[in-house]
Amino acid sequence: MSLRDYKLFGAVLAFFAIYAFVILWNTWPIQEMSVAKSGVFGDSFGALTALFSGLAFAGLLTTIWQQKEEIALTRKEIRDQHFDNILFRMLEMHNNIVTDIDLRADGSNTSLQEGYLFSTGRDCFENFHEDITAIYLEKSKEEHSLEEILNNTYEEFWNLRKKDLGHYFRNLYNIFKFIKNSDIEDKKTYSNLVRAQLSDYELSILFYNCISKYGRERFKPLIEEFHILNNLPQELLLSENHKRFYSENAFI
Incomplete structure (x- = not known):
């Protein structure tokens, strides 16, 4: 007693x-x-x-x-613990996917730039950004609307890098979808935790993926809902006016 x-x-x-x-x-x-x-x-x-x-x-x-x-209360604690366990396993998988990305100058991977240095993990995203920048500079010379130029730019980039990034974006999308569809109360805290795992160059590639046909319908709404682009450095955008393809909510 x-x-x-x-x-x-x-x-x-x-x-x-x-x-x-x-x-x-x-x-x-x-x-x-x-x-x-x-x-x-x-x-x-x-x-x-x-x-x-x-x-x-x-x-x-x-x-x-x-x-x-x-x-x-016990059931809620068990449910929350189950959610935490699944989310952290998904994040672990995400980090493993990033770690396994590698770019080699031995001909096993092609690049737009000569003398492409060996890169692994998150360092590869800086190379990806250089690739998409080079493609955009060429495509922007064409007589097309900005939307067409961006679509053509990402299409060419995706054909070049889909073997490296396909699994990456599918897993990242499923992480945010898992948070959105869960019964967890503080979804913002968990989405911020995932966002904190993304480097600046990852955010820049994610930006252009989600205004392309590969992410526009399903991934882009999650990016806006969870404010994922809040920490994206403006200088990594190919042009600052590309922000207009997102709602302001993505950047707050």
Whole structure:
């Protein structure tokens, strides 16, 4: 029993003692002792018995309600822990995917630039940014609308790098989709945690992926909802006016 339970038990005993004392005070000395008289004396405790029977029932209901609340809380903790476990496994997989990306100058990977240096992991995204920049500079010379130029730019870049980035973007998309579809309350905290895993150059490639046909319909709404481009350096955009393809929510 807890200290609160002992205090409650003591209060009940004290109440009974005081009540009995008052009855005895008003009936003492007892002039006649008989079955009838003792019955009347016992009946004087009837109201008190009914009161505590009601309190006992109320206590039972309170206990049931508290247990229900504790069970609900336990279920929520289990659900949240399950969510955490899955999310962190997905993040671990994401980091493994990034680590496994490599670009070699031995001919196993092609590049727009001569003398392409060996790169691994997140360093590759700087090379990807150089690739997409070079393609954009060529495409921007054509007589097309800005939207067509960007579509053509990313299409050529994707054909060049889809073997390196296909798995990367599928996994990243599923991480944000998992957060959105979960019952977790603080989704912003978890989306910020994922965003913190992305380097500046990753964000720049993600920016252009999500305004292309490969990410426009499904991934771009998640980018805007979770403010994923908030920390994207403006100098990594091919042009600052490309921001107009997103809602302001993506950058706040």
